[in-house]
Amino acid sequence: MRQIHHAWIALSAVVCAIGINGNVTAAPQESHSHGATLVATLDANVFGQMLAAGNPALMQIAGAPKCTISVYSMKYRTVGGAGERTNASGAIMVPSGSDPACAGPRPVLLYAHGTTIDKAFNMANISGNPEATIVAAMYAAQGFIVVAPNYAGYDTSALPYHPYLNANQQSEDVIDSLQEAHKAFHQFGVNYSRKLVITGYSQGGHVAMAAQRALQFRHIDDFTVAALAGMSGPYAVSLIGDAIFGGSPDLGGTVFLPLITNSWQKAYGNLYHSPSDIYESLYATGIETLLPSTTPDTIFTLRKLPQLELFARDSLPQAPGFSIFFGPGNLIKTSYRNQYLADMVAHPCGTNPAAPLNCNPANPIRKATVKNDLRNYVPNVPVMLCGGGADPTVFFASTQATAGYFIAHGMPAAALTVLDVDSAPTGVTDPFAAAKIGFAQAKAATAAAAGIDPVAQAQAVMVAYHGSLVVPFCMASARAYFQNVLAH
Numbered sequence: 149m150r151q152i153h154h155a156w157i158a159l160s161a162v163v164c165a166i167g168i169n170g171n172v173t174a175a176p177q178e179s180h181s182h183g184a185t186l187v188a189t190l191d192a193n194v195f196g197q198m199l200a201a202g203n204p205a206l207m208q209i210a211g212a213p214k215c216t217i218s219v220y221s222m223k224y225r226t227v228g229g230a231g232e233r234t235n236a237s238g239a240i241m242v243p244s245g246s247d248p249a250c251a252g253p254r255p256v257l258l259y260a261h262g263t264t265i266d267k268a269f270n271m272a273n274i275s276g277n278p279e280a281t282i283v284a285a286m287y288a289a290q291g292f293i294v295v296a297p298n299y300a301g302y303d304t305s306a307l308p309y310h311p312y313l314n315a316n317q318q319s320e321d322v323i324d325s326l327q328e329a330h331k332a333f334h335q336f337g338v339n340y341s342r343k344l345v346i347t348g349y350s351q352g353g354h355v356a357m358a359a360q361r362a363l364q365f366r367h368i369d370d371f372t373v374a375a376l377a378g379m380s381g382p383y384a385v386s387l388i389g390d391a392i393f394g395g396s397p398d399l400g401g402t403v404f405l406p407l408i409t410n411s412w413q414k415a416y417g418n419l420y421h422s423p424s425d426i427y428e429s430l431y432a433t434g435i436e437t438l439l440p441s442t443t444p445d446t447i448f449t450l451r452k453l454p455q456l457e458l459f460a461r462d463s464l465p466q467a468p469g470f471s472i473f474f475g476p477g478n479l480i481k482t483s484y485r486n487q488y489l490a491d492m493v494a495h496p497c498g499t500n501p502a503a504p505l506n507c508n509p510a511n512p513i514r515k516a517t518v519k520n521d522l523r524n525y526v527p528n529v530p531v532m533l534c535g536g537g538a539d540p541t542v543f544f545a546s547t548q549a550t551a552g553y554f555i556a557h558g559m560p561a562a563a564l565t566v567l568d569v570d571s572a573p574t575g576v577t578d579p580f581a582a583a584k585i586g587f588a589q590a591k592a593a594t595a596a597a598a599g600i601d602p603v604a605q606a607q608a609v610m611v612a613y614h615g616s617l618v619v620p621f622c623m624a625s626a627r628a629y630f631q632n633v634l635a636h
Contacts, residue, residue: 184223186336187219187221189219190274192213192245192289195213199285207285209586210289214247214249215243215245215249216243216244216245216250219241219284221238221270222325224324224328226300226324228414229311229317234300234306235300236297236302237297238296238325238329239271239280239296239298241274241296243292247291255293256294256371257292257295258326258344258345258359260297260322260353261298261348261349261352262349263312263400263403265440266444271283279349283623286624292345292627295326297321297324299355302440310407310411312407314411314412314520315358315361317415318354323362342370344374345376345630345634346360346363347379348378349619350380350382353379353382353383354381354383357376357378357522358522360376360527361527373529377629377630378533379619379622380534380539380541380618381542382546384504385520386497386505386518386523387498387549388517388542391543394489395465395470398540398541398542399541399614401458402454402456402457402479405480415516418512419512419513419516420512425484427479427481430477431452434452454479457477457479461476491510492509492514495507495509495510501549501556502556505521522550526557526558529563531554531559531563532566532626534569534622535567535568536614536617538613540610569618569625570584571584580625594616595608
């Protein structure tokens with residue numbers, strides 16, 4: 149794989165170029181004691197026209213909107229990575245209309261969003277946030293009540309950092325958002341059922357699974373979890389961390405690593421004495437306050453982070469095909485990588501797939517990856533795990549290892565569905581044949597749009613794979629999965 153000179157890395161784990169144009173009806177700003185405000189009403193027909201004009205491919209996958217959507221912005225209290233009190237915000241999307249899918253007690257979908265470095269990220273901004281748009285199209289417009297937290301550290305949250313991939317904090321965060329939404333349902337007369345389904349993409353896949361794990365061991369008012377759908381999530385954090393430092397970096401790693409180390413340093417206090425222990429001097433100063441950013445477009449252009457070069461050109465080992473992640477101006481010090489590698493040798497993890505976390509690493513980052521790895525319980529609800537087999541950002545091995553762990557620990561095969569959208573249909577009875585065929589067509593179209601050079605085609609697919617190509621097909625498949633579970 150040759151060097152990508154001008155690749156735009158999808159900094160948000162869901163950067164879908166939806167291109168929605170048009171206006172939604174802005175609602176009067178109504179303040180309520182429960183912290184929710186009606187901000188917009190989106191008519192089903194108008195939303196359909198917007199989707200058809202901006203992204204007909206999404207419209208084809210999601211289907212024509214059936215429901216008018218009332219969008220509420222909510223604010224709620226939660227905690228930071230060290231247990232400190234803070235606040236966060238999020239969105240509630242409520243469907244209504246004459247279509248049977250929009251009437252009666254509606255199921256509630258808790259949605260966890262993907263990685264973003266934009267401090268202003270807000271899931272209540274349906275017309276200006278691509279991830280919010282696709283969630284509205286896939287779920288709210290089809291009859292699901294959506295609760296979508298922004299997480300601590302984003303939008304109006306006062307927390308000066310984001311507790312990224314902190315499983316305990318993030319599960320508490322999204323459960324706090326659900327409890328706030330529950331109050332708003334009563335305040336606004338929302339007709340909801342007691343059935344809750346949980347999903348999320350990329351980072352959000354990890355958050356969704358962590359939330360289901362937390363809810364499995366605690367009660368929450370009025371809700372019964374019916375199913376979980378994790379999409380392209382880094383559930384097996386320890387496996388991914390060792391793969392990256394072992395010579396197979398992920399696309400976007402120069403963003404993910406600062407988010408992770410800052411999060412875990414705030415939570416555990418022992419990752420480093422100074423950021424310069426890990427990061428090259430070009431980046432170490434200010435890296436603790438860099439992300440999320442109020443000026444995300446400047447992160448690469450002002451060389452606050454390198455776009456691709458995670459490790460030095462001469463740092464070894466390097467897996468075949470990953471040379472683009474090794475070069476000058478690298479982010480991680482070779483001395484630190486060598487310490488990590490030495491700990492992998494001295495304290496290997498994952499040697500037994502049935503007990504992957506039966507290890508005792510000494511390296512603080514490796515300790516934290518084990519702490520936040522979700523292969524330490526078995527869900528008691530039906531689970532779908534969806535992703536793309538060639539994902540360069542969140543390796544599909546995370547999904548496979550997690551599914552293998554669940555089965556090894558007694559999860560009935562019938563309760564677990566694993567979908568690789570980047571695979572061939574298994575036959576005429578394959579329930580996900582349409583998603584697989586559609587993904588193959590979208591991937592081919594992305595390659596063709598890059599011209600006739602095979603290298604350029606491969607690069608275009610790689611850059612679009614995680615943040616654009618997989619997203620709608622996993623979401624549509626998760627929706628179908630939820631609808632089937634809820635119907636029984």
